[in-house]
Amino acid sequence: MTVRIDQTKCIGSGQCVLAAPDVFDQSDDDGLGLVLVPEPSAELLPGVRDAVDRCPAQVVSLEE
Amino acid sequence: MTETAVCPVLHERDHPLQPPVGFPEAVGDGPVKMLWPNGVEAWIVSSYAGVRQVLSDARFSTRKGGQPEMRTDEGETVLDPDQPGNINGIDGAEHMRLRRPLSRGFMVKRMNELRPRIQQIVDEHLDVMEAKGAPADLVTSLCLPLPSLVIAELLGVPPEHQELFQATAGDLFGKNGSKDEYLAHATKLAEVLAPIVAEKKAAGTNDDMIGLMANDTDFSMDELIFLCIGLLAAGHETTSNFLGLFTLHLFEKPDQLEILRRDPSRADVMVEELMRYTVGQLGGAGLTRRATEDVEVDGVLIKAGDWVSVSLIANLDEELCPRAEELDLERDAVSHLGFGFGPHQCLGANLARAELQIGLRSLFERFPNLRPAVPVTEMDYRDDMITYGAAEIPVVW
Numbered sequence: 065m066t067v068r069i070d071q072t073k074c075i076g077s078g079q080c081v082l083a084a085p086d087v088f089d090q091s092d093d094d095g096l097g098l099v100l101v102p103e104p105s106a107e108l109l110p111g112v113r114d115a116v117d118r119c120p121a122q123v124v125s126l127e128e
Numbered sequence: 129m130t131e132t133a134v135c136p137v138l139h140e141r142d143h144p145l146q147p148p149v150g151f152p153e154a155v156g157d158g159p160v161k162m163l164w165p166n167g168v169e170a171w172i173v174s175s176y177a178g179v180r181q182v183l184s185d186a187r188f189s190t191r192k193g194g195q196p197e198m199r200t201d202e203g204e205t206v207l208d209p210d211q212p213g214n215i216n217g218i219d220g221a222e223h224m225r226l227r228r229p230l231s232r233g234f235m236v237k238r239m240n241e242l243r244p245r246i247q248q249i250v251d252e253h254l255d256v257m258e259a260k261g262a263p264a265d266l267v268t269s270l271c272l273p274l275p276s277l278v279i280a281e282l283l284g285v286p287p288e289h290q291e292l293f294q295a296t297a298g299d300l301f302g303k304n305g306s307k308d309e310y311l312a313h314a315t316k317l318a319e320v321l322a323p324i325v326a327e328k329k330a331a332g333t334n335d336d337m338i339g340l341m342a343n344d345t346d347f348s349m350d351e352l353i354f355l356c357i358g359l360l361a362a363g364h365e366t367t368s369n370f371l372g373l374f375t376l377h378l379f380e381k382p383d384q385l386e387i388l389r390r391d392p393s394r395a396d397v398m399v400e401e402l403m404r405y406t407v408g409q410l411g412g413a414g415l416t417r418r419a420t421e422d423v424e425v426d427g428v429l430i431k432a433g434d435w436v437s438v439s440l441i442a443n444l445d446e447e448l449c450p451r452a453e454e455l456d457l458e459r460d461a462v463s464h465l466g467f468g469f470g471p472h473q474c475l476g477a478n479l480a481r482a483e484l485q486i487g488l489r490s491l492f493e494r495f496p497n498l499r500p501a502v503p504v505t506e507m508d509y510r511d512d513m514i515t516y517g518a519a520e521i522p523v524v525w
Contacts (some may be wrong), residue, residue, distance in 0.1 A: 096231075120184070
């Protein structure tokens with residue numbers, strides 16, 4: 065299970081941070097989404113899936 | 129060939145908090161083509177999946193390309209389509225160039241840092257309201273001043289300019305004036321903003337939104353001023369209207385209000401449900417796009433060049449959540465479309481969330497017996513098709 069953000073299309077909405085604050089952050093330099101925990105444990109996965117769903121730019125992916 | 133249906137007049141509502149008369153029936157489940165009052169034909173997409181698709185698919189452009197703007201009234205388009213800094217009228221890389229630096233200013237952590245200040249502004253206004261005593265108008269006591277004070281601080285308007293700034297902004301956004309009036313007020317606001325921008329440039333600071341735009345971007349002066357006006361416009365009335373509408377929905381649904389009263393610590397999640405439901409019930413079809421290629425949406429072929437309008441009545445689609453037509457404050461947050469979707473999703477969503485969460489919670493903690501002084505259905509509502517809300521909310525406690 066690997067979490068990725070396609071930064072070329074990220075708009076920095078921060079929805080991933082709201083959905084899974086332990087897994088995502090936003091860069092202080094440009095506000096774009098950052099993956100803090102690329103291989104999250106099982107208990108973090110519901111939040112990650114929520115982030116995938118909520119991301120308005122559809123750039124968060126979870127590869128199983 | 130069948131004749132295109134005429135869009136029901138969106139301003140007529142049987143109940144001020146429910147969708148316009150005939151609108152849910154007219155749009156049904158799927159893209160339908162309608163003739164709008166200004167003579168433009170446009171598809172209306174109203175399903176949850178369809179709205180997400182239209183708002184996130186790059187083949188639907190926000191550029192209006194000099195074509196007649198699809199409007200729900202007969203008014204003329206105020207905005208020059210090539211206005212520099214019009215972030216809602218550009219796509220792709222051009223849009224990203226403007227959007228990204230602004231996103232930085234609205235980062236979740238920045239919004240969290242702002243929360244104590246938002247709380248302070250809310251508390252001060254509730255203090256005044258309490259001291260003056262009932263009845264009070266909730267709109268002027270809290271709903272209107274809160275977002276305009278917060279956005280002014282976020283932009284970094286210095287205290288000595290605040291009064292003139294608030295008055296000018298109020299003139300620009302407070303009324304539904306003519307195009308000439310709008311332009312006159314916009315020019316005045318630009319004149320108020322120009323020296324502020326110059327000061328920030330001279331100081332070289334980037335710790336507020338104007339400083340960030342002035343010193344950390346390649347924005348032109350025209351772009352910068354217009355973006356400031358845009359941020360102000362977006363932050364001024366929308367949040368104010370929603371704080372009012374949330375309260376009115378709760379007045380109309382005492383069982384739901386009781387859920388908030390019982391556990392105000394869940395106000396964060398409740399605001400998501402109120403946003404979903406309120407935006408869905410407004411049902412408006414305000415976000416427009418234009419297809420740049422043939423695209424299929426919900427099984428219907430939309431041709432290149434066609435206008436598409438999305439209706440956020442999609443927030444009441446069962447595909448989003450069970451019993452979607454009901455307000456249920458015990459529901460977990462769902463991926464609603466209250467702030468839109470796609471690259472143009474509301475830039476200030478996280479700021480609006482913070483204001484609405486703190487505002488709503490504090491309001492009912494301070495006044496647990498808050499209730500309308502006149503029936504909700506008898507209040508005055510303003511509807512200029514961009515924003516909708518109660519002009520006054522007389523309350524007692």
